[in-house]
Amino acid sequence: MxxxxxxxxxxxxxxxxxxxxxxxxxxxxxxxxxxxxxxxxxxxxxxxxxxxxxxxxxxxxxxxxxxxxxxxxxxxxxxxxxxxxxxxxxxxxxxxxxxxxxxxxxxxxxxxxxxxxxxxxxxxxxxxxxPLAAGTALIGLRDQGGIRPGLRVLINGASGGVGTFAVQIAKAYDAEVTAVCGTRNVALVRSLGADHVVDYTKEDFTRGDRRYDLILDCAGGRSGAACRRVMTRKGVHVIVGGKGTRWFQPVLHITATLAANPLVPQRMAMADVIGYPETKKNLITLTGLIEEGTVTxxxxxxxxxxxxxxxxxxxxxxxxxxxxxxxxxxx
Incomplete structure (x- = not known):
């Protein structure tokens, strides 16, 4: 072969x-x-x-x-x-x-x-x-984020591989979704079901007035402290990844964010699809969402x-x- x-x-x-x-x-x-x-x-x-x-x-x-x-x-x-x-x-x-x-x-x-x-x-x-991208979104939102109807969810990096699935999965759980992306992808994420869209070239979501129960961070462009400014007191910040460098990132970004867990009222978590033991069950769940037309x-x-x-x-x-x-x- x-x-x-x-x-x-x-x-x-x-x-x-x-x-x-x-x-x-x-x-x-x-x-x-x-x-x-x-x-x-x-x-x-x-x-x-x-x-x-x-x-x-x-x-x-x-x-x-x-x-x-x-x-x-x-x-x-x-x-x-x-x-x-x-x-x-x-x-x-x-x-x-x-x-x-x-x-x-x-x-x-x-x-x-x-x-x-x-x-x-x-x-x-x-x-x-x-599998990997949608599975990461599912684990981050459902298992780490505890998503449920009415939850105010922000997805940073909503136009990427994980983000496009995350917007659709969050809407499948009847959450209120704010999607963060660049100008050229605003129409796309709206078409995926986002209730609100933040164009990061024009606005910093961490400086806005809206507060979120769950942030799924697929982009990693903002620190954990900055994200906590727009989270509810019992909110959850789930990290998927971040911008990489040759030496340390995104490892240091992830480590620094998770290290704040004992010190803040919000919960910090990471979506790890590679080490997740229920791959088949997740795929079957995703198949159901896909075949009913909820996720594409x-x-x-x-x-x-x-x-x-x-x-x-x-x-x-x-x-x-x-x-x-x-x-x-x-x-």
Whole structure:
């Protein structure tokens, strides 16, 4: 099979398109013929090994070289083979899911508990855009944020991969949603259901008069202290990520925000989809929202498999609206 292999840290130029053996599923795994994947910030952070401080922490970044050789954390495709202990899938099933790696290859082995049947009303490219980003939004709003009807929710970074899902999911829970984005995406986030839109090029939401019960921060451009100025006393501030740098960010931003927990009445939390144990249940929940028409992936650009390095370059610019999808193999 063909796959883009990451032999060392660096720019997209270090990715090598190679012919490698097809993986063999373990007893609790499923071999998926990958039809589509997507490119997201997690991919190029791992490709570059940044921020450098993360190489000293538990996770996918090795100190001198990557622990993961094939990037790609979201896939949609067709079951090719199942492991000996897998009973819920059979060859030919259309699935989508969130493997630890392998999306940048024609085949990937995925734990059965990280897969679910693909939403019937989505293409493979649309489905591949869902797992990590929509799962992060769901965990941040529902599990960490305790979202419920009538809650006043602000989503900072509402036009990005996580943010576009978060606006729709928050509205599905009948929350009052304020979306923060740039000028060119105001119409988009309104179309996704946002009740109020703040154009960050014209207004600083942390200086406004409105108060929020829940802030889902996908952008990280404001400090925890600044966000607390516009939160209710028992509000929740959930961090998804933030602007990265080579050395420390967004790790220091996340750490500093969470460190305030014992000192302030509001609660600080982080949406960690990678370490979440209920991936399949979350995917099934998302499938329900998608098939009923409540949630729809927003696709910025579609690339071919051979264009994955170029797709990463575009992602690194930080201007993508919604998701960047990749067709790996035609359906």
């Amino acid at each position: 063909k796959a883009f292999v990451l032999p060392k840290y660096g720019s997209p130029d270090v990715l090598e398109l190679r012919e490698i053996p097809r993986p063999v599923p373990k007893d609790d795994e499923v071999l998926v013929r990958v039809h589509a994947t997507n490119v997201q910030p997690a991919d190029w952070h791992m490709m570059r090994g940044e921020p450098y401080i993360a190489r000293l922490m538990p996770g996918p970044l090795g100190l001198r070289e990557p622990k993961i050789s094939i990037l790609g954390a979201d896939i949609a495709g067709v079951v090719e083979q199942v492991g000996g202990n897998v009973t819920e899938f059979t060859p030919g099933d259309e699935v989508y899911g969130m493997p630890k790696s392998g999306g940048f290859g024609e085949y990937a082995c995925v734990a059965a508990n990280e897969l679910a049947p693909k939403p019937k009303n989505l293409s493979f490219e649309q489905a591949a855009a869902v 992936p927003v696709i910025d650009r579609l690339y071919s498999f051979e264009e994955i390095p170029e797709a990463i370059r575009y992602s690194e610019q930080g201007h993508a609206t919604g998701k960047i999808a990749v067709t790996v193999q035609a359906a």
